[in-house]
Amino acid sequence: xxWIIFATKNIPRGKAKAPxxxxxxxxxxxxxxxxxxxxAKEAIKALEFVSKNHFFKHPYFGDLKKKQTILFxxxxxxxxxxxxHDIVSNTN
Numbered sequence: 372x373x374w375i376i377f378a379t380k381n382i383p384r385g386k387a388k389a390p391x392x393x394x395x396x397x398x399x400x401x402x403x404x405x406x407x408x409x410x411a412k413e414a415i416k417a418l419e420f421v422s423k424n425h426f427f428k429h430p431y432f433g434d435l436k437k438k439q440t441i442l443f444x445x446x447x448x449x450x451x452x453x454x455x456h457d458i459v460s461n462t463n
Contacts, residue, residue: 373432377442382450390430415444 376382395403426434435443
């Protein structure tokens with residue numbers, strides 16, 4: 372599945388469940404989202420200083436090198452933006 376997602380640059384919807392580590396225990400709030408967004412922005416800035424051979428652990432794909440991690444972040448962000456677009460489109 373990893374190589375299909377990387378090759379097509381698309382994550383199929385409804386095929387995987389979010390790992391428990393990323394599901395908020397106390398529910399989703401605006402403050403919680405803002406905190407996670409700030410942390411994500413800082414982590415992306417720090418990525419610039421990480422060596423190209425550094426590995427990041429992904430819960431489903433295993434170890435990803437820096438270049439693979441950046442590509443996955445782009446694919447995953449687009450996946451969520453499509454979901455947000457669909458939600459907004461259906462609420463208007």
